[in-house]
Amino acid sequence: MAITQLTSQQVQPDFTLASQVVLTNPTVTAQTTPTEQAALNSGKSPDLLTWQPRLASALSLLCEGHDFNDKGHQQSSDHALPHVPRFMLLKAPESEHFFSLLKDAVATTLPNQLTGFAYHFNDNKITLTQAHSPQDNFAAKSNCLASLWVESETLFGCVRQPENGSIKLQAGLVHNANGGVLILGLRALLAEPNLWERLRQMVMQREYRWFSTDDSHPLPLTIPSMPLDLRIILVGDRVSLADLQELEPEFYYSALYAEFENVLPIKNESATDTLTSWAHYLQFIAREQNLPELDNSALPMILKEATRFTGDHYYLPLSVDWVTTLLTNSSRYATAKIDASAVKQALHQQKWRDNYLVERLQDEIFTNQIMINTKDQVIGQINGLSVIEYPGYPKAIGEPTRLSCLVHFGDGELIDIERKTELAGSIHSKGMMIMQAFIMSEFAITHQLPFSASLVFEQSYSEIDGDSASLAGLCVLMSALAQQPIDQQLAVTGSVDQFGHVQSIGGVNEKIEGFFAVCKHQGLTGQQGVIIPASNQRHLCLSDEVITAIEQNQFAILTVEHISEALHLLTGIPYKDNHVINLYKLIHARIQQLMLQEKKNESWFSRWRNFF
Secondary structure, three states: OOOEEOOHHHHOOOOHHHHOOOOOOOOOOOOOOHHHHHHHHHOOOOOHHHHOHHHHHHHHHHOOOEEEOOOOOEEEOOOOOOOOOOEEEEEOOOOHHHHHHHHHHHHOOOOOOOOEEEEEEEOOEEEEEEOOOOOOOEEOOOOEEEEOOOOHHHHHOEEEOOOOOOOEEEOOHHHHOOOOEEEEEHHHHHOOHHHHHHHHHHHHHOEEOOOOOOOOOOOOOOOOOEEOOOEEEEEEOHHHHHHHHHHOHHHHHOOEEEEOOOEEEOOHHHHHHHHHHHHHHHHHHHHHOOOOOEOHHHHHHHHHHHHHHHOOOOEEEOOHHHHHHHHHHHHOOOOOOEOHHHHHHHHHHHHHHHOHHHHHHHHHHHOOOOOOOOOOEEEOEEEEEEEEOOOOOOOOEEEEEEEEEEEEEOOOOEEEHHHHOOOEOHHHHHHHHHHHHHHHHHOOOOOOOOEEEEEEEOOOOOOEOOOOOHHHHHHHHHHHHHOOEEEOOEEEOOEEOOOOEEEOOOOHHHHHHHHHHHHHHHOOOOOOEEEEEHHHHHHOOOOHHHHHHHHOOOOEEEEEOEHHHHHHHHHOOOOOOOOOOOHHHHHHHHHHHHHHHHHHHHHHHHHHHHHO
16 A cells, blocks of 8 residues: 655645755855856856856857856857857746847847948938937837737838928848847747748848838839848747747748746755756846845745646746745735745735635635535535636635446446537546446456446536546546445545556646635645645645644545555455455456346347247
C-alpha cells in the first residue's frame, strides 16, 4: 500500500529556504546563474535579460554588429555577420510593463549612436542627406522603441499637405528607431495584414519608400526613399504566433524564435541560490516601478502566493505583470518597506474583493440548494471535486460534486448521463471509456458486461469536461457493484489509466479548499479529508485555514497511487486480501451472479423460441 497522510509541512512549500535569503546587495555564489554573475561582475545594474539567458542569446543574433553574449551584455564586434536575421518572434505577454522592461534592457545593450537622415525642401524638389544632429527631421530618436498598438501613420509616418501650405513629412516608428530595434505587439499588427506586409518588405529590402494611404490621391511629388536598418521584435502569445505562421509559413524559416520564460525552475542542489536570484528579481521589479524596498519578512508570504500562481513547488514566477501587481498592491499598505504585514493585508483585501462569486456558489451548498453529504455512508455515491471557470472571472473556483451510480442487469452499457445529454466534453467521455476498459480487464470479462450502469453528476446543469473525475467515477461504480457504502467524509479527485494507476490533475488546491469550506460549515468530524494522486503533492499550497485544521487533526490530505488504495480508504475494506473478505471477491461474485442470470434468461428465451 502506498497510502500517505500528508503533514502540514508537506502541503505547502518549504519556507525555511526563504528564511535563508538575505535581501541585501546581490553577491556571486557558486550556483549564481551566468547571466546574473555577468551583471554583478560588470558592476552594471541587472535588467530583464539577467534572468532570461535564452532571450539574450537570441538578441545577440538579431543585432548585427553588436553581440549580446551568453551573459546578456553587449560586446562590440568589428565585423558584421552575414545574413543576420531582421525579425525575431518572441512568445511573451503583450503588456505595457513587459514592453517597458524589454525596451530598457535592449536599449542599454545597444550603442546610442546617431542614425537617420534629413529631408531638405527646395521649391518643388526634395533631397535627402545624412543626419548630422538629433534635431534633423528624420534622425533616430532612440536605439530601441516599443509599441503595443500600431496603425499606418504611427508606424510609417505620413505625407501632409495642407490646402494652402507646403508639404510636411511626418516621421513614424520605423524612422524614429532606424538603426536600432523596434518592438511591436503582434496582435495589433495582425489585425491589419496590409501593415504587416508593407513592414516586412521594407525591413527586408532595407529601404523605406513613401506612399499614399489613399490610392485616389497619389503623392504630390517624388520623395526620395530612405535607407532603413531596422530589427523587429514581434511579441505575442501562442495564438497570435500561430496566426502569423498560418499567414506567412515561409517567414518562420528566416525569423528567430525566442520565449520569455515565465518561471524559474528550482533544483534541490541549488534551491537557496535560485530563491536568492528570484528575490533579486523581485527587488529589480520593485525598483523599476519606483516601489518601496522589499523586506526579508515578506519573502515567505510572497513565496506561498507564487507557488499558488505557478501551481508547483519547483517553479517560481517571472511574470512581469503578476509580480508588479502583487508588489504594487502590497506597497499601498507598506510604511518604510514592503514587509509581511503589507503583503498579508494586500492579499486579504484582494481575496475579499474577488470572493463575491465564490460566496454565492458556496451559499447554494450551505442552504442545501445543492446537496453535499459530508458525514454518512452511502452505496453508489461519492463526493468528487471539480473546478469551475467562469468567463471574465480571474480565477478558478473549487466546488465538490456529488456523483452517483446505479447498477442493474442489462446489456453491458455504461450509461454516462452527462454524455447522453450532451453536457460532457470529449476528455470526460474518454475517462468514462477508460473506466469500462479497466473493469473488463480487471475481472477478465471476455464478452460484453453482464450488467448496465448509469453514472451521473447530480445537480450539474452545465457542460463539464476533463478526466479528473474518472477516479471518483470508477470508485463509485465499484461501490455499486460490490454493494459496499462509501464514506462521504472523504472527497476524491484524480484520473486513472486502464491499469488503475492514479494520475495527477489540475486545480488541486482550489478543489481541496472548496470541499473543506463545506465540511467546516457542516461541522468538522476529524475524519474528513480529500484523496488526491500522490503525484499532485508537489502542487499543494493550501490556505492557512486548511493547514491549521490539518495540524489539529480535523482534516486530512491522503495520497494514493492506485485505485485499490482509494477504494480501501473509501470503503474500509481491502481491495485484495486472501485472508479476509475483500472488494475484488465481492465484485467478482456479483458479476458471476449477473452472468448466471443472463444465461438463465437466454435459456428461457431459447425454450420459448423452440416452442414456436
